Amino acid sequence: MIEKLTTRALNRATLHRQLLLDLVTTPALDVVEHLVGMQAQEPFSPYYGLWSRIRDFRPEELASLLEDRKVVRASLHRATIHLVSAADHGRIEPLLRPFLHRRFASSPFGFVLDGLDSDTFIEAATALAAEKPRTRRELSDRLGARWPDRDATALGYAASYLVPAVQVPPRAVWGKSGPAAWTTASTWLGTAEPATTPEEVVRRYLAAFGPASVRDVQTWAGMTRLKPVVEAMDLRTFTDERGRTLYDVPDGPLPDPDTPAPARFLPEFDNLLLGHDDRTRVISDEDYRRGIVVGGKPTLLVDGFVHGTWKIAGDGLDVELFRPLTSAQKADVSSEGARLLAFAGVTGEVRL
Incomplete structure (x- = not known):
C-alpha cells in the first residue's frame, strides 16, 4: 500500500530540503546549485533568499560570485529570470531552450517573426549580443534598423528569448545598480558544461x-x-x-511533521512558493487567492506556512498578518524581523 503524506508532512519535507528549517553554513554557490537556481526577476531577491537560508550570510558573497562570473542571471525556468551557477547554466539551458522558443512564439511579441527566417534572425541577434552587452532597447534599435518593416520592440524581446544570453553586472550587484544588459552565455562564461538529462x-x-x-x-x-x-x-x-x-528520490529526508518551523521572511517570488503546481504545502488556497504569490509580495512564514507579507520602510519593518499570532510566535517573528533589518542595514522597529 502506498503511504499517504499529510500536507504538514509535505510542508516539513519541503522546508527541510529548501534549507528553511535550520540555517546552514553552506557556501552561497553550493546553495544556489542545491536549489537548482533561484527566481531573480527582482534583482535583489536572491540576496534575501540566501539570507533566509544561510547563517551569517553576507551580500558581498553573492555580489562577488556575480562579478566573478560564477553565477549568472538568465531567462530559464518558466521563461523568467533565474540566478544559477555558471555550470548549471550550461547544464540546464539547452533543455529549456525549446520551451523558451515555444513561449516566445505564443507571447504577444511572437508575431514579429512571421515570415522571417528564424535562423537568420537568431544569427544576427547573437552577433549583436556577443559584440558587447546590450540592453533590450539597444537590441531593438539595432535589429529594427536591420528589419525596418518589423516592430522594433518585439524584435528586442525576440532576441532576449531566442538567444542563449545572460544579464551582466552591475545589474543585481549589492550596493550597485545598472540596466539589464544582455550578452551571449558563451561570451560571458566561455566553454559550457555538457547539457544534463x-x-x-x-x-x-x-x-x-x-x-x-x-x-x-x-x-x-x-x-x-x-x-x-x-x-x-x-x-x-x-x-x-x-x-x-x-x-x-530514494534517500529524500522526511522530517517528523511536528518538527518546529521557525519564522522565515522570504523575498518576492521565492521558489518555495513557485516550485509546485499544488502550493497548499506552503500556502492555503484562501491565502493564495490574495494574489501575493503571482503579485510578487515578500511573504512571512509562521509554523511553515504563509502567514502574512512584509515590507522594509525607512524606519523599520512593516508586517501585515493574515491571522493573529500566539505570544511565542509574535516573539519569534519579531526576533527574525530584527535580524532582517540588520541584514538590510535599516535601523528601526518591527511593526506587527
Missing part, C-alpha cells in the same frame, strides 16, 4: 522540492511531457491528501 533535472528538483507530482516538476521547470521520464525512474512513490501520486 531530463532525468537528472527531475532528480535534483525532487532533492530540493520533493516529494512532488509530475505536474509539480513541470510547473517549476516550464517543461512538458515529463510523465514518462518520471515514471521510468527508480523513485519512491506516495500519495497526498488530494489523492495525487507523488514521487521522491
